[in-house]
Every structure is written in C-alpha cells, then in structure tokens.
Amino acid sequence: MSAPIVFVTDFGTRDTYAAALAAACWRVDPGLSALAGMHGVPPGDVLAGAYHAKALARALPPGAVLCAVVDPGVGTSRGAVAVEAGGLRCVAPDNGLLSYIWAEADPATRRCVGLPTPAEASATFHGRDLFAPAAARLAGGASLQELGTPRGEPVARDDAFAACAADAVEGLVCVVDHFGNAITTVREVDLRGRRVAAVTWQDGETRAFVRTYADIPDGACAALLGSAGHLEIAAPRGPAAEAGGPSPGAPVRVALLP
Amino acid sequence: MSAPIVFVTDFGTRDTYAAALAAACWRVDPGLSALAGMHGVPPGDVLAGAYHAKALARALPPGAVLCAVVDPGVGTSRGAVAVEAGGLRCVAPDNGLLSYIWAEADPATRRCVGLPTPAEASATFHGRDLFAPAAARLAGGASLQELGTPRGEPVARDDAFAACAADAVEGLVCVVDHFGNAITTVREVDLRGRRVAAVTWQDGETRAFVRTYADIPDGACAALLGSAGHLEIAAPRGPAAEAGGPSPGAPVRVALLP
Amino acid sequence: MSAPIVFVTDFGTRDTYAAALAAACWRVDPGLSALAGMHGVPPGDVLAGAYHAKALARALPPGAVLCAVVDPGVGTSRGAVAVEAGGLRCVAPDNGLLSYIWAEADPATRRCVGLPTPAEASATFHGRDLFAPAAARLAGGASLQELGTPRGEPVARDDAFAACAADAVEGLVCVVDHFGNAITTVREVDLRGRRVAAVTWQDGETRAFVRTYADIPDGACAALLGSAGHLEIAAPRGPAAEAGGPSPGAPVRVALLP
Numbered sequence: 001m002s003a004p005i006v007f008v009t010d011f012g013t014r015d016t017y018a019a020a021l022a023a024a025c026w027r028v029d030p031g032l033s034a035l036a037g038m039h040g041v042p043p044g045d046v047l048a049g050a051y052h053a054k055a056l057a058r059a060l061p062p063g064a065v066l067c068a069v070v071d072p073g074v075g076t077s078r079g080a081v082a083v084e085a086g087g088l089r090c091v092a093p094d095n096g097l098l099s100y101i102w103a104e105a106d107p108a109t110r111r112c113v114g115l116p117t118p119a120e121a122s123a124t125f126h127g128r129d130l131f132a133p134a135a136a137r138l139a140g141g142a143s144l145q146e147l148g149t150p151r152g153e154p155v156a157r158d159d160a161f162a163a164c165a166a167d168a169v170e171g172l173v174c175v176v177d178h179f180g181n182a183i184t185t186v187r188e189v190d191l192r193g194r195r196v197a198a199v200t201w202q203d204g205e206t207r208a209f210v211r212t213y214a215d216i217p218d219g220a221c222a223a224l225l226g227s228a229g230h231l232e233i234a235a236p237r238g239p240a241a242e243a244g245g246p247s248p249g250a251p252v253r254v255a256l257l258p
Numbered sequence: 259m260s261a262p263i264v265f266v267t268d269f270g271t272r273d274t275y276a277a278a279l280a281a282a283c284w285r286v287d288p289g290l291s292a293l294a295g296m297h298g299v300p301p302g303d304v305l306a307g308a309y310h311a312k313a314l315a316r317a318l319p320p321g322a323v324l325c326a327v328v329d330p331g332v333g334t335s336r337g338a339v340a341v342e343a344g345g346l347r348c349v350a351p352d353n354g355l356l357s358y359i360w361a362e363a364d365p366a367t368r369r370c371v372g373l374p375t376p377a378e379a380s381a382t383f384h385g386r387d388l389f390a391p392a393a394a395r396l397a398g399g400a401s402l403q404e405l406g407t408p409r410g411e412p413v414a415r416d417d418a419f420a421a422c423a424a425d426a427v428e429g430l431v432c433v434v435d436h437f438g439n440a441i442t443t444v445r446e447v448d449l450r451g452r453r454v455a456a457v458t459w460q461d462g463e464t465r466a467f468v469r470t471y472a473d474i475p476d477g478a479c480a481a482l483l484g485s486a487g488h489l490e491i492a493a494p495r496g497p498a499a500e501a502g503g504p505s506p507g508a509p510v511r512v513a514l515l516p
Numbered sequence: 517m518s519a520p521i522v523f524v525t526d527f528g529t530r531d532t533y534a535a536a537l538a539a540a541c542w543r544v545d546p547g548l549s550a551l552a553g554m555h556g557v558p559p560g561d562v563l564a565g566a567y568h569a570k571a572l573a574r575a576l577p578p579g580a581v582l583c584a585v586v587d588p589g590v591g592t593s594r595g596a597v598a599v600e601a602g603g604l605r606c607v608a609p610d611n612g613l614l615s616y617i618w619a620e621a622d623p624a625t626r627r628c629v630g631l632p633t634p635a636e637a638s639a640t641f642h643g644r645d646l647f648a649p650a651a652a653r654l655a656g657g658a659s660l661q662e663l664g665t666p667r668g669e670p671v672a673r674d675d676a677f678a679a680c681a682a683d684a685v686e687g688l689v690c691v692v693d694h695f696g697n698a699i700t701t702v703r704e705v706d707l708r709g710r711r712v713a714a715v716t717w718q719d720g721e722t723r724a725f726v727r728t729y730a731d732i733p734d735g736a737c738a739a740l741l742g743s744a745g746h747l748e749i750a751a752p753r754g755p756a757a758e759a760g761g762p763s764p765g766a767p768v769r770v771a772l773l774p
Contacts, residue, residue, distance in 0.1 A: 128743065
C-alpha cells in the first residue's frame with residue numbers, strides 16, 4: 001500500500017493547478033488514492049507556506065509524504081529538495097518552505113537530497129512536472145537517495161523564528177486564518193516555562209491569555225496557543241483585525257513575567 | 259474495504275484545517291482513501307451546516323460516514339455525538355448540525371451515542387482530535403457502541419423547521435449558494451399535496467414556480483425545489499439578491515392555495 | 517483497479533455540489549477513491565471551462581476519466597455526451613466544454629456517444645444524477661457504447677479558437693487565473709514556427725516574450741506560453757490587469773514577424 005500524500009500550495013481553487021498535482025501523481029502510479037491538500041497559501045507567501053506545511057505535518061501519520069509548492073522562483077536556478085524529518089518525507093522548492101519542519105525535527109532523523117529538474121519539465125509549473133512526481137515516487141516506496149543527491153540542510157527563513165530574550169519574545173503575524181485569527185511566529189517552545197505578561201502590537205495589546213476560542217471575553221482580543229502550537233491573537237467572534245488585533249505581517253511582542 | 263467518509267465543515271480553504279481531517283483519518287488507518295468534503299459553511303453557521311450536511315447525505319451510498327464540524331463551542335462542555343440515521347453514520351458536535359438528518363430519517367433506523375473527548379485532544383481543534391478519528395473508526399468497521407455510550411436524540415435547531423399552517427408555510431433563507439440561489443428552510447415535505455400561490459419576503463415576492471433554472475423568466479426571480487428538496491428563490495442569471503430576491507437569513511412565507 | 521476520475525466544474529467550494537459528485541460515484545462503486553477536481557470555473561462560463569478541462573487533461577495519465585460540468589442549460593433539451601479522445605475519456609453536457617479536448621486529439625482516437633438522462637434525474641443537478649454516475653461507470657471499466665448511442669462530434673465553441681492570419685493571430689482572454697495571469701485562446705500551435713512582434717489589447721501592449729514568470733521585467737507586463745500551451749499576459753508580481761494587462765474577455769492580437 002502506498003503512503004498518503006498531502007499538498008500545501010498557493011495554487012488556489014480557481015484553476016486546475018491543484019488537481020494537476022493529483023493527475024501528475026497518477027502518471028507515476030494510477031493507484032495512488034490517499035491524496036489531500038490545501039491550496040490557500042497567499043500567492044508567493046513562503047513564510048505562510050512554511051507555517052501551513054508544519055501545521056499539516058503535525059497531523060500526519062509517520063511515513064506520509066508532504067508536497068509543498070509555493071514557488072515564485074519557478075524556472076530559475078533555485079534548488080529543489082526532498083527531505084526526511086521526524087518520520088515525515090517532504091518535497092519542496094529550496095526557498096524556506098520547510099523552515100519549521102526541518103528545525104523542529106530531531107536532528108538524528110533529518111536528511112536532505114537535491115532534486116534534479118527533469119529535462120522535459122515546463123518552465124512555469126514544477127509542481128506538476130517535478131514535485132508531485134517526486135512525492136508520488138516517495139509514496140510508492142522510493143528512498144530519498146533514489147530521488148537525488150545528498151546535500152546539506154535546506155534554506156531556512158530567518159523571519160520564521162521569533163527573537164527570544166529574557167524579558168520578551170518578538171515575532172510577527174505570519175498567517176491570518178479563515179476565521180480571522182492572527183497566527184504568529186511565536187511558538188509554544190519559545191514560551192516554555194515562562195508566563196506571559198502581555199502581548200502587544202503596534203496599536204493594541206491584550207493581557208488575556210485563554211485556553212480556547214469560547215473563553216475569549218466579549219469585546220476584546222485575547223491570545224492563545226493554537227492547534228499547531230503557535231501563539232495567535234483571536235477575537236470573540238469574527239476577525240481579530242476588526243476587533244483591534246494586529247494586521248497580517250505586523251510585529252508582535254510577548255512580554256514575559258520575570 | 260472501508261466506507262467512504264465525507265466532511266462538512268466551516269474550515270474554509272485558506273488553511274490546513276480541512277486537510278488535517280484527512281490526515282487524522284490516516285493516523286487511524288493509512289489505507290482510508292475514499293474521502294471527500296466541503297468546507298465552505300459560513301464560519302460558525304450551524305443552521306447552514308445542517309442544510310449542507312443533509313444535502314450531501316442524500317447523495318451518499320448506504321454505509322458512508324459523514325463527519326460534520328461547525329463547532330463554535332469547541333473546547334467547552336458542549337457534547338459530541340455519533341449517530342446512525344437512515345443507513346448513514348454521522349459524527350458531529352451536539353449543537354444542531356444533524357437536525358435535518360435526524361428528523362428526516364425513519365425513527366426505526368436512528369441511534370445516538372455520546373462521544374468522549376480524548377484526553378490528548380487540543381482545546382481548539384476537535385475536528386482533528388475527536389471527530390475525524392471517530393469517523394475513521396466507523397469507516398473501518400467500528401460500531402456506534404464501540405465509540406460511545408447510548409443516549410437520547412441529538413440537539414435539534416428549531417429554526418431549521420418551517421412553521422406549517424393551513425394557508426401558509428413560514429421559514430427563512432438558510433443558505434445562499436455559490437450561484438446566488440437563496441435556499442430556504444421550507445421543504446418539499448412541508449408543501450406536499452398543496453399548491454403554491456406566492457412566495458413572499460420583506461420587499462419582494464414571486465408567483466412563478468418553475469422546474470429548473472433555465473425556466474426562470476427573464477428579469478425576475480422565481481421559486482423552485484432545489485436538488486436537496488428545499489424551496490429556493492433563484493434569478494435567471496446571477497445572484498437572486500441582485501434581482502430583488504431575499505437576503506441571507508430573511509424570513510420567507512409561502513402562501514398556499516386553498 | 518478502477519481509473520482515476522477528475523472533475524472540472526463551476527460548482528464552487530461553498531456548497532456540497534462538488535462533494536456530491538464524489539458521493540454519486542460511490543453510489544456506483546464505493547471503492548472508487550482516485551478522485552480529484554477543480555470547481556472554480558466562473559459560474560456558467562463554458563469557454564473558461566473548456567480551457568480548464570484541457571489544461572487538466574494534459575496532466576492526466578491515459579485511461580483517466582474527466583467529468584466536466586458547467587451546465588447552465590441543465591434540465592433543458594441540451595444534450596449530454598461521453599467522448600474518447602487521445603486516450604482520455606470525458607463526460608460533459610454537449611455545450612462546447614470539450615471544444616479543445618476534441619479538436620486537439622488525433623481524429624483516429626476520437627469517438628462520441630450521446631448520454632440519456634436517467635428517468636429519476638432531478639431537473640437541476642445532472643452533475644450528481646447523470647455525469648458523475650457515467651464517469652464512475654467508465655472508471656470501473658464500462659465502454660463508451662455501454663453508456664450511450666454513437667453520434668457525431670460534440671458541439672464546439674467558435675470563440676475557443678483564435679483567428680490565424682499571415683501577419684497576426686487574434687483571440688481573447690478566456691481565463692484569469694488565481695495569480696492574475698490573463699490566459700488567452702491563442703495557442704502554441706497557432707504560433708508554431710512564427711516569431712512574435714508584439715501582443716496588443718485595447719489599451720496596452722507588450723513586446724516582451726519571456727520563458728517564465730521570474731523573467732518578467734519589473735514594472736511591465738510580458739507574454740509567455742503557460743503550462744497548458746496557451747499564450748498568457750503576466751505581470752512581474754500580482755494580477756496582470758493591475759499592471760495594464762487585458763481584462764477578462766478582452767480581445768488580444770498577436771502581431772507576427774514576417
């Protein structure tokens with residue numbers, strides 16, 4: 001039985017780009033059927049893609065394959081990688097999309113190979129011509145080494161990681177989700193063992209740190225740890241930004257109690 | 259062979275919440291592959307979710323599993339249920355999402371169990387941590403009793419059911435679909451054996467009752483029974499609301515001929 | 517093993533119409549699991565649907581089944597067809613949706629049958645009641661002849677094909693994709709062996725003909741051949757229309773060098 005494959009892309013739902021990934025997998029093996037994906041990363045937003053890739057990775061069973069494609073540099077000399085990390089296998093352009101997945105995996109479990117571009121690949125759609133076929137081969141049992149040449153670690157995005165000091169953690173809003181929650185680059189691990197005094201952003205702050213959405217007091221934003229372990233700012237109902245919360249990309253500071 | 263699973267949620271397509279449901283199913287059984295879903299219920303709109311769950315249920319083969327998650331009360335003490343009704347098995351928060359599916363099934367086919375929350379569940383994402391795993395277990399052959407404790411009927415939403423009198427049926431617009439058709443809570447069964455005189459709403463009415471969209475006269479709204487057996491108001495082209503039709507949530511009255 | 521099925525529809529992601537197609541396939545065979553699709557064709561836009569159907573067809577393996585439903589005439593006397601063309605099998609309303617797939621396939625590989633409407637079909641949802649079940653039967657091994665009666669070629673849309681003269685090719689923008697690229701009806705085959713002097717539209721032009729998106733000069737639109745072999749006008753970042761590119765539906769003229 002082949003392994004499940006999930007896609008994380010910025011292809012949207014208006015075109016056939018997303019469905020073409022499934023089709024390209026079926027060209028490798030028409031029996032591949034455990035396929036799922038999300039295609040709603042904002043166009044070209046590699047940092048948001050890195051968050052979403054990680055969020056989905058946490059839900060996957062060991063052995064699954066994640067195919068992440070947010071690829072503004074398609075057709076240029078940017079590299080392409082296949083990675084093993086924490087029991088998961090991933091393929092992606094080498095632009096930082098795997099920043100969290102790589103950094104958060106046990107180093108002993110991590111390997112990376114460079115993927116060659118097939119001679120017949122188009123210049124504009126490596127999702128279909130390179131990444132999905134590589135994912136399908138991994139799902140069908142190919143090893144990382146059969147796909148490419150061992151190399152060093154993939155590109156990491158600095159802005160994916162909050163700056164941690166003794167009195168504060170500073171990050172930014174990397175994703176605003178469908179419910180309007182402002183998800184930040186500040187992670188549970190950045191706060192471990194510390195207590196939050198306040199979360200502040202350019203024109204607002206909250207001192208309410210709650211467990212779930214229904215606990216948010218009326219009329220104000222609150223902070224909580226979301227389902228992927230990142231700090232988010234949420235409003236009681238509807239988008240945080242409409243209740244004074246931070247905008248997409250806004251810097252966010254978490255002041256810590258001594 | 260495991261049974262198909264379909265999801266009905268308000269998770270949208272911008273995040274990995276929907277794909278995480280598939281991933282959570284694969285954690286139970288990586289061979290589950292007959293998965294489909296819709297994730298476009300307006301955020302937190304349980305009544306719209308109840309309509310969509312029913313609409314999809316009608317298309318499913320016997321034995322399929324429906325996993326419905328519109329769950330503004332996630333992480334609170336709201337219950338969770340697994341239900342058998344009319345040959346379908348469903349899991350959902352106990353907030354009225356299954357109102358139509360339960361009410362419209364032959365009572366002799368109906369059973370309900372309460373689902374416990376797993377100890378390791380997050381506070382914010384029971385779709386991934388509770389409902390999808392339960393659906394996967396049902397799809398793999400588990401019985402309702404293996405999942406939870408028998409209990410009484412699930413919560414029903416009163417506003418899902420139109421008020422039927424001798425001369426009129428009164429409901430409301432519960433869904434505006436992708437084509438702009440205003441779908442109401444008035445059902446074929448509410449009108450059975452009666453003839454419609456007029457359909458009225460706050461600032462408009464139609465006396466045209468047609469069979470399909472192409473029969474709608476130019477320049478006006480008409481009423482028809484849609485593919486899930488609910489009365490809808492549609493315009494010849496484009497959204498009904500732009501042609502004088504009712505808004506989302508608007509009360510709608512169907513006057514009946516004597 | 518059954519063949520993969522892909523859907524191309526204008527059903528959107530807000531309703532259960534798309535998921536009901538999968539459900540209808542499972543009523544024919546609950547083991548069908550290689551299903552994918554795109555549901556983002558603009559409502560009722562058959563020309564855009566024809567482009568998307570072709571774009572996805574190019575990615576599919578031989579033997580796959582494409583189920584295309586953009587069907588403003590549902591419930592009227594418009595015909596329904598199943599087609600074999602170039603190793604692919606397709607079902608669709610007979611309204612021009614298969615214009616490109618039929619025209620671009622080797623004539624020796626092409627066959628067409630008319631599909632009868634099942635007696636129990638609803639008046640408003642032939643995707644669920646006619647097309648998906650037909651696709652499922654093809655995927656399960658049924659022949660074209662088992663589904664319907666041989667007939668002549670399906671309806672073709674004239675506007676799908678650019679007018680080719682000695683000095684110019686004239687088409688129109690048939691799709692604006694998720695990234696804002698304006699995709700035209702001018703195809704690689706229309707330009708074969710010729711060199712492009714300029715691409716012009718009502719209020720703009722470009723003389724830049726590039727290989728991939730990253731090659732587009734800053735501050736201007738450029739033309740390129742997209743991943744489905746159609747000429748498109750793209751901006752360096754974001755929607756072409758915001759950088760002076762053509763609007764949806766706009767006529768586009770490609771002037772050729774002598």
